[in-house]
Amino acid sequence: DTAVSQTPKYLVTQMGNDKSIKCEQNLGHDTMYWYKQDSKKFLKIMFSYNNKELIINETVPNRFSPKSPDKAHLNLHINSLELGDSAVYFCASRGAGANTGELFFGEGSRLTVL
Amino acid sequence: SQQGEEDPQALSIQEGENATMNCSYKTSINNLQWYRQNSGRGLVHLILIRSNEREKHSGRLRVTLDTSKKSSSLLITASRAADTASYFCARSDTGRRALTFGSGTRLQVQP
Structure with a gap:
């Protein structure tokens, strides 16, 4: 009964390909996030959705497109992959009315672009 | 928004x-x-730890916050090999709906 689950855990692909990462949470939370962790372990916010509405869109290339079909799911699609996209992507969620509360993270999806 | 600084790095x-x-x-x-x-x-x-709190405890963890110096510390007492991990501070900035993470500290506890 994993709280925040991401698939796939590992993804190896060639430059120029398109790939998707899926995330689901069963905590009943309203807000979901995508964070990117680079090789130096820096974590950076990419996107956030609240009840299927995009509320945060940091300066991320438009090759990255998040989609939230419902409040329990937040997927990340990446077009025309580049070497610099190699990173670990983390999905996270946060409870309703908890703008400032703790985040619950998935286990991460390690993307390697060759 | 700037990432926070953590020290030591390791x-x-x-x-x-x-x-x-x-x-x-x-x-x-x-x-x-x-x-x-x-x-x-x-x-x-x-x-x-909230901005109006100065210290908080949870088991072997003790966190302090000094908003005048804009700094926080995490103390792990009586460390165990299982505490080996990276530790990150994350701040909830006023008016911002995402957490901003620090650069992390890699802790190695030798048995």
Whole structure:
């Protein structure tokens, strides 16, 4: 009964390909996030959705497109992959009315672009 | 928004010793949180301290917050080999709906 689950855990692909990462949470939370962790372990916010509405869109290339079909799911699609996209992507969620509360993270999806 | 600074970047201690990690920031915050990340895993929330609190305890963890100096520290007492992980501070900035993470401290506890 994993709280925040991401698939796939590992993804190896060639430059120029398109790939998707899926995330689901069963905590009943309203807000979901995508964070990117680079090789130096820096974590950076990419996107956030609240009840299927995009509320945060940091300066991320438009090759990255998040989609939230419902409040329990937040997927990340990446077009025309580049070497610099190699990173670990983390999905996270946060409870309703908890703008400032703790985040619950998935286990991460390690993307390697060759 | 700037990432916070954590120091040290890496810390190696013996089991039973205490480990102290520091976090500095430049913004106005609602609260500051600490997370742990085991190698190859996701981040796990440890403790949250609000901007009007100065100290908080949870088991072997003690967190302090000094908003005048814009700094926080995490103390792990009587460390164990299982405490080996990376530790991140994360601040909830006023008016911002995402947490901003620090650069992390890699803690190695030698058995």
